[in-house]
Amino acid sequence: MNRNLKASPMKNPIILALDVDTRDQALRIADDLSDIVGGFKLGPRLCLRYGMDFVKEMGERGPIFLDNKHFDIPSTMEAAVRASFEAGASLVTVHALSGAEALRKMAEVERELNQQRPFRILAVTILTSWDQNSLPVNLKPMPVAEHVTTLASMVQDSGLSSVVCSPHELDLLQNRGLYLVTPGIRTSMQASGDQKRIMGPQEALQLGASALVVGRPILEAKDIKQAATEFVMAVYEEK
Template sequence: MNKNLRAHPMKNPIILALDVDTRDQALKIADEIGDIVGGIKLGPRLCLRYGLEFVQEMAQRAPIFMDNKHFDIPSTMEAAVRASFDAGASLVTVHALSGAEALKRMAAVEAELSKQRPFKVLAVTILTSWDQNSLPPVMNPQPIAQHVTELASLVQNSGLTGLVCSPHELDLLQNKGLYLVTPGIRFSMNDSGDQKRIMGPKEALEKGASALVVGRPILEAKDIKEAAKQFVMAM
């Protein structure tokens, strides 16, 4: 089923963004489609409410992408990444904007921990909820694409190879040896929600994505199991 072997450490390239509010909801959905999707993304919405024991419980059902986007001093970021790994996470996010020192520290931690089991640190470039008009005013007045390519270079130079970017920047990052995770994946471009830069699953994979994050198109479907299968079959 996995047509993109670079999806590893996920089972296949489709990662479910499990943005629900309760432990019972999360476990029910994980039990229903944990064997279909390549992995499950957990963010602060669940992690802060239920803690690392909940993450451990979820990791028994599917590979876990722990998406808390750490952005702090290097020692604090390292502690957070190590705690995420200990809880069972296979992917963890930090902000590329945290700078070279922090990213080099993350690369060293990734190299150490990945000797124990498959594990990657992903650096977030520009959030897919931002477009050119909503970039923070303190950022240089340059196109989003330029911000992304400059941050990607910073990440690579640090020793990391994992990146989170919009599918619209995939063309810029092809053939650079990067593990590219792209949110903003939709079958219908009319179903964008608060995502500004979106794309269909097949097109994103053809442009070089390693894994795709899908949330509402699965979670809000009448039949979430069938919706998950449709995304996997679209690869």
């Protein structure tokens, strides 16, 4: 299958969110799908149970997106990102809300680590589980879309070029030269779960997404290989 170079360092734009509870589950799924999806997203659900050795083990199956959303003082965020890189992660998330000073430090770290191998630090804007009604009270005075565009501008001004946003904000971030990773991807018939700002895979890519995070629509399918293949094929279908 053709590779989507925009998705690099993932093999293709479909990143499987391994939202499962055990090492054996994660490894079994990764073994089944390593030749289909572009990479695997791991978060605290697995990392806190099994540690960085598990991340290294998963990295043998494909590129790793380590999604622990670091939000701390700059030195702590730097240490966490470096540890993630050493474990083999190709993508790592921090919170854009951590501020310009922390993001500038992240940009320095990203430039340094990219001398060794392709690596991106992604800044998370507004969680896809939030909409205008569920924003924290201190964020409510500003619309979600304005939060996302303001944070994305701060990220870019700080020297980073990778952002996590919902598909509903993709059109606002087009043509900025950003690497855009988008969760909340569903087909029209799939339940949204706790994601409130969702979209189909083709539409998200047409709006400028670089990579798409898909979890439950694949993991809860009767045939996960077929479900994963359908998502990847949807990326390359002509409309």
